Every structure is written in C-alpha cells, then in structure tokens.
Amino acid sequence: MSESAVIEFSNVTYAYPDAKTPVFERLSFSIPRGSFTLVVGPSGSGKSTLLRCLNGLVPHFTGGTMRGRIQVAGRDPVSLGPQGMSDCVGFVFQDPEAQFVVDEVESELAFAMENMGVPEMVMRRRVEEVLDQLSIASLRRRRISTLSGGERQRIAIGAALTLQPEILVLDEPTSQLDPQAAEEVLTHLQKLNQDLGLTIVLAEHRLERVLQYADQVLYLPGNGQAPLYGKPREVMARAEMAPPLVSLGKALGWEPLPLTIKEGRRFVSGVKKSVGLQAIEGSHPRSGSPIIELQGVWFAYNGQEALRGIDLTIRAGEIVALMGRNGSGKTTLLKNLVGLLRPQEGRIRLFGEDIRRRETQDIARRVGYVPQNPNALLFADTVRDEVIFTRRSHGLPLEASLDVLHWLGLDSLAGAYPRDLSTGERQRVALAAIIAAEPQVLLLDEPTRGMDYLQKRALARFLREQQERGLTTVLATHDVELAAQVANRVVLLGEGEIVVDGPTRQVMTDSLIFAPQVNKLLRDPRFLTVEDVIKLGLSTVETTGGSSL
C-alpha cells in the first residue's frame, strides 16, 4: 500500500451467491487520501457493489464469494464488516427516503454518534458543525418527512459526517432529485472535499455536473469488460459513456478533451450560418388534430393549489416535454389527464370527448400513463407476465404481447424477475407494461430516473420511432438533455401555471437552466444535441484548432 493511498483494491474478484459470472474480476486500483473519485458506468455494471465493498456491506449483507485484498483506511472491511467500518467510512444511499431511522433532523444526525458512545458535549459540537457545513441549520428541528428531496439528501450526508469519517461514500445520491436540488448536494460535496480534505467516492450518472470536480474516474463497463481507471480526461477519451460535451469533443477530435463548457469554448470560434433550421427539423407535425385539450383546469390538494387555470392543446404526433421545478404541478397535470385526479374547475377533453364521467380504467385504454416509481407497477413473476397482465386487463388479444418487448430491447429479459433488474431496466419494463395496451397517447413521469446515457439515448430513439407510428407523447422531466433530444415542444410550468410554451429550440436556446450542454457551448438554436451537429455536418462548427489548456 503506497503512502498516500487510503483505499486499495488488489486483485479483487467478487460474485453474488448463485451468480454465474463475477461482478468484477481481479480489480486493482488505489485511491489517494483526500481525493474526489467518480465511479461511473452503465446501470447494472457493479457500481453499487463496488461502493458497498468499501464499508463491508458486501459481502457481509449479501454473501457471495470474495477473493483478493481490500484495504480501507488501513483496515480490512471484509473481516471487520460494516459495524467495524462505520467510524471511518460514512455511507449515503441512493434513496433519501429509505435511510432515516428517526424522523427529527437533530436526532437523526446524532444517531450514529449515540451508537458509538460519543460523549454528549462532543455530539452537540459536531452536530452544530455539520449543520453549518451543509447549510441546514435552519432545518434542525424539522421533521424529515416534511423536507424536500434535496434537503433530505443533505441531512443523510450530514448524518454520515457526524462520526468524522475519513472517507465519504455516496451511491448515486442525486438520482432521485431535480436538477436544482442535485446541484445543491453536489456543490456541498465539492466544498467538503476542498475545505476538509475529505476523501469522496461518488457514483453518479450526471457526469456533466461532477466531472470537473473529480481527481480520478473509475469506469466500470460491465459485461465482463475491463474497467478503466485514471484521470477524468484519459478515462473519458476511452469510455463509451460520456456527457454530450465530451462526445462532441471526441467527434470533432478536440485535444485535450474538454470537460467543462469553459474548456470547450476555447475550441469554438464560431458556427457557419449557411444551413437553415429546416434541414434538421425534418417533418414537424404541427397540424395534427387536437388530441388533448385543457380549458381553465384548476386543481388543489386540500386547499393547496397545484394547477391554476391551465389552458393547453396537444396535437396528434407531438412530443411535449413538461418541465419545471419540483412541485410546479407536472405530475398533477399528468394524473388529471388519466383521471386519477379530477379537476375542481375547467374541463379536459381527450380525442374530443370530455373525460369527466369516464373511469380511469377506460381512459387508460387509449392513454398510457407510466408513473414515476416503476416499483409501484411491477408485481408479476416475469417481465413477460407483466405485459400479458396489462393486455388481459384491457381485454386485448394476447398473441401480439411480446412485440413490445422487442421494441424496447427487452427480449433477453423476458423471463427475468422484474424486481431483480436495475433501476433503469425496471423503468423500461414499466414502460413496456403500459405500452402493451397500445395506447394512442403516452404520458411519462420522470422516465429517466436512474438511467445512464446509453439507456436515455435508447429511450429517445424509441419515442421517436413511436412518434412515426403516430403516438403522441407528453413527458414530465427534469432531464434537459432528454427533452432536447426528443421533444418538439416544451411547456414550462411554474407554481401551477404555464410560464412558457413553445418549440423546443426556441425555449431551450440561451436559457440559463434549460439549455443543454451543446447549446451552451455553441449558442445557436440549430444545435441542441450532438446529433444535431453531426446531422448538419461537423464542419459547421468552426474551431480554433485547440489551444493549450
């Protein structure tokens, strides 16, 4: 073990019980003290398993076979187990809901210290320090159940920090958060790393946000391929998965590869104006017949207004992205469209027909709604059975059931138990279970939660294919890149009202929050995604040939 390494894996091989292939084989790397390490890779490639090895949850909780040697802060987590590692490794989990023991902020922060027998005065001081470090002092007496996702995740980080661990391990802490909340959490992590020299190991899908803070990246490609480990730039150059900016840089052969917009700007001198917007828009369905019509829709939960006079018309074949902060009414709007909630005022018409007296089950025959949490949906023994269940419920013939699995690339998983799948895969199975009813309208609520870049791209491709077949889609999403890839139109909600409604290119250009990375770099409405640049020809981007960084 070298002098500065705080985490060292040598030839580690681990396989879950009854698994045919190991999650990783002969994995070796070492992480220096006080550094910021990013663990990336497609979903299901073993990121969580790796992180859980650091404090002994794997193999103590999971069983399985482990070979090789792991050293964390001079200890052996395999023999000590999580309780022996708890004072040197702080752990934050993906789901902010499922890691709290006590519902009160201060008590929750003190929980781990109480277990360790830390004296009362020391506890008081450390709780104060942690409250200040994470700027959550104002929340100290609140109930955790009344906090927002971002606040909860900061409390979870605080709870892990009170034992003053040497290492903080976070397993996709922002995957359930909206962009603003995610930003908050990540900024605080960076501060902890810089100001306190805390060693941070973070698994994360939103590479564009954290890549710049990372000292090294561990890329786990999964499927038995060899992992990559090194400086962010080196790993990104060889990894299959990369944020849009890096993909663009690769496509244009920029060297050294830019990781931030600031670095990317040095390569761009301008864009050619010769090609018009029409070239990339293709056939844009503007004139289909109106399918969804909302007139003055109001909705309130127990007197708290969630929708305030929504007027909206969506035409056949459109893909509309509903965007806006958490609590701006996106989910409420979608639920009103399928009759799970009923507007208190105003009317909703689907296919020209008022849905006031229609049952949800009837509406759902033509309108598919995929809820935020796929776990609420999945109950059958196999993926195939999930699809069959939907078709039987709607009284559809069962022969064509499996086509939908083929469209979504789930053929190989047809016999799998849905709950064993990764989050991204579960999302797709839930989508398959809804699409199975062959709806004419598809409503998606946060479909990219827990999906990696490749899965997102696959989803975007699927939605566009379905659009060709005449499917109308409304998706509520925080994911700017997804919206940029698929949507023709963006509707921005704020406090239950429509703030902006317009074509995607117009809304997303030059926006501080809603501009996708490529657009931030090139600042031209013709370019939202890497695909746009490729379609228009790489030569439209004028480069300065790469200045030194």
Add this chain to the structure above:
Amino acid sequence: MYHSLTWLLWLVAAVVPALATRNPLYLIILLLTVTFVYMALGTQSPLAVSWGLFLRAGLLLWVTTFIFDTLTAHYGATVLFSLPRRWPVIGGRITLEAAVFGATSGLALVALLLVFATFNALVDHYRLLRLLPSSLYQAGVVASIAMTFVPSTAASLRDIREAQAVRGHRFRGLRDLLPLFVPLVTSGLERAIQLAEAMEARGFSRVVSSARTSSRRHKLIISVAMLACCMGLFGYSYWRPGRWLALALLAVGLTLLLFTLHRMGRGSGRTRYRRELWHRRDTIVGLASGVVLATFLALLVLWPEVLAYPVYPRVVWPPFEPLVGLALFPLIAPALVAGYRPVRRLP
C-alpha cells in the same frame, strides 16, 4: 414545549379522574379542561388533525354506548315506555336509569379518549421514546421506525393502486388483490433491507452486540421483579384483607424493575444526544398534576362514594362537591404557564 416527563405526569393525572368517576358533572369539567389545554397549545402540532379524529370517534362511541345501554338494560324505576316483549334483546321496559347510565358511561369514555388525544397532539413522540431506559433502546428504535413506516406504507399503497388502475386493473374478486398486495409487500421488504443496511453502516449493531452481553443475573432479577408485580396486582384485585401487602409487593417489584433496567442501560456503551431541559414551568405543571393525582387517589381509597354516581334503582340529580370539581382545575396548568416560554419552537 414541555418536558416529555411532564406530559406523562399530566397524562396520568388526567386519566385517573376519567377512570375514577362516573359523575357527569366532574367528567364535563375534565372534558372542558382538557379541551382548553388542547385549544391553547395543540392546534399547531403536526398531529393536530388526529385530535379531531379522536373527538369524532369519541362521539360515535358515546352515541353507541347510549343507545345500547338504553335499549338493553331494562332495569330501573322510571319507565319511559315499553317495547313488545317478543322482540329479542331490546324488548321490555325502557327506563330513564338505563339511559342515564349509558350517557354517563359514554361520557367517561369520551373523556378518556380526549385526554389521550390531547396528550398525543402535544407530546413529541420521539422525545418520549428517548425516556426509555437505554437497555430498552432497541425496542425504542423499532417503535420510532414503525412510526415512520406507517405513513410511507400508506403512500406507497396509494401509488400502487393508481399504477394498477392505469393498467386497466379492476377489483372484482380476491384474486385481484394480488397486483396490489405483491408490490406493497415487496416494496416494504426492499425498504426494510435498505434501512437495515443504512443502520448497519452507521454502527447500530455495535449497540446490539454490547447489549447482548448483559448478564444472566440481570435477567433473573427482571423475572423476579415482574413476578412480584403480577402477584401484587392479582392480590390487590382478589384478596381484600391483604390489599396493603399486595400494594407493597407491587411497589417493590416496580422499583426493582426500574433499577435493573437502569443498571443494564449503563453497561450498553451508548450515549444520548441532548437531554431534554427541565424548566421551571415543568416543575409547576408537574406539581399541579401531582396535586390532582394525589387528591383523586386519596378520594378513591378513602372516600370512594364521593366519586361514585349510582343511577339504579332510581336516578337522582348527580351530587356536586365543589372541592372535588375544583381539584380538577390544576390540569389546566400547561395552558396557563406556557405563556412565558423563553424560546418559541419553530414549526
């Protein structure tokens, strides 16, 4: 606001009169006092909604008791009217005495419910759990987790029902429960495993393993103490001549139990964050509750006929002893002295 111990004392002091008397005049005074305390302090509490639920449940209970007793007792001197004898159960004379008995018993139940409702709305459950001796710490953690699990399970059931409805699922028979039940159970189990991991990662099992080492001697003492408590209770209820001996046995058993739990707690190597502060107002409310408690216990033992209200065979207007009515007033103390709290709790 107040120390959890203060609230516990207040609860006991309010429960004893509710159990001890059937006299509607005292019960009404008790009801008004408790309601006043809730109105003064409890309306902003996160559990304030539950008070209304308790009240509604209480009223329902009162109506049920009243109707049931009136129609089924058939005993007493003042006959109001008669129902045909052939009718089962309710056939026979319907008396004023039975009606009054039903109304007063119902009132006692309502009073008891409202006392608990007010306590429930005002006390901080998490702090209350912290009063448990360290040796019962695990039980406390289990209880506090259960408190967060109930609302989250309700929320996930709602999500599941919605999700299955949009798949065209209709409820027609028991078989159709499966699509609701399976995700609920599996989600619950998954959450439980995640929580277990999170607790493990924060060193919870250290406490468990150190508590396990508590000696055999402690277990023996606890068994003996529990036995003494049981014998004491049993003796008090069924062996009139030895009542005082039985009470003494109960006291010894309880003391032994608490002492042992305390001793075991010291060995657990666990510390506590932020003990609750005991303010002067806690002393005042504590004393006030003590006065009520002492008065009613003394009345119950020495002069029980003051609290009784026999309606049979012939009903009379309930007697009113001003001093007994006055003895209930100290229960209002939490509402009166809360005014000078030094720091106001943030909502």
